[in-house]
Amino acid sequence: MVVLILKVQHHDQTDRKQKETVKSAQNIPKPKHIVIVVGENHPYNQIIGASDAPYINELAKKGVLFTNSHGIAHPSQPNYLALFSGDTQGITDDSCPHTFSSNNLAVALQKKGNSFAGYSEDLPSVGFAGCQSHSYHRKHSPWVNFSNVPSSSNLPFSSFPKNYSQLPTVSFVIPNLMHDMHDGTVKQADTWLKKNLDSYIQWAFSNDSLFILTWDEDNFKKPNQIPTIFVGPMLKPGKYPSYMDHYSVLRTIEDMYGIAPVGKTASTSAIKGIWK
Structure with missing residues (x-):
């Protein structure tokens, strides 16, 4: 008994x-839509609390601020690849061009009937595969490197829809080198972000959509600690101290849409505890 x-x-x-x-x-x-913006080469403590970044800090208060967020590697390119494909693809520098055929976010979304696009400022034309044009650099637009992602998904930022309901399920926005803090100032980037993405963020609150702002890496320091901010109606605003990185962000997006994990996200946990 x-x-x-x-x-x-x-x-x-x-x-x-x-x-x-x-x-x-x-x-x-x-979410109905996710828009991800990636900044360049600034650590957490150069952005959060900075007087030159009033809009970004406003977003941090309005949404979820991760206080223990990290890049994967140095320099820039491996981090973009990690965020998009769950792997650095063996790349340890900013060299160009590269061609990969492995699984990635765009392919995984499409298999589930969802859509993807990357919008890059200064991209001269749809599907442009060159390494550089003015202040556009291919190393910051990882989808261009994957032969299984259609060139029609590689779009100039001028193609970003004015009617946000026409956005793909998930999209990246890559500012040019002057507006992502690589060559320009924090203040320039903050102003650009407010001018170009604030209306989407406001729209997202009444349309069940999400905005993600993150950085590729810090200023080449060992901790590689970066700001990451989520803003949207499905969140519990606040500061969250748990460790997370680019793989965590990607795994969270995968779980949102029920797609199979790609690359190293198979052994990474989605971000929890921040949702209403």
């Missing part, structure tokens, strides 16, 4: 854990 009771308790505990796991997965929302 005692053995039977213990077995029942064990099954009850297993069932409860299974239900908790299902509930946890269900707590991750499925």
Whole structure:
């Protein structure tokens, strides 16, 4: 009789854990749209609290600020590849061009009936595959390197829809070198972001959509600590101290849309505890 009771308790505990796991997965929302903007080469403490970044700090207060967010590597290019494909693809520099055929966010989204586009400022034409044009650099637009991503997904920022309901499911916005803090100032980037993305962010709050702002890497320091901010109606605003990185962001997007993890995100956990 005692053995039977213990077995029942064990099954009850297993069932409860299974239900908790299902509930946890269900707590991750499925935004109608996600727009991701990537800045360049600035650590957390050069952005958060900086007087030259009033708009970015306003977003940090309005949404979720990750106080322990990190890049994957140095220099820039491996981080963009990690965020898009779950792997640095063996790249350790900013060389160009490269061609890969491995799985990535765009392909995984498409397999589930979702859509993807990358919008790059100063990209001279749709599908442009050159390494550089004015202040556009291919090393910051990782989808261009993947032969399984159609060239029609590689778009100039001038093509960013005015009607935000026409946005793809997930899109990246890559400012040019003057507006991503690589060559320009923090203040220039902050002003550009407000001018070009604030209306989308306001729209997102009433249209179940999400805005993500992150950086590729810090200023080449060992901690590689960067600002990462999520803004949207599905969030519990505040500061969150748990460790996270580019793989965490990608895995969260994958779980949102029920797509199979790509690359190293298979062994990475989605971000939890920030959702309403």
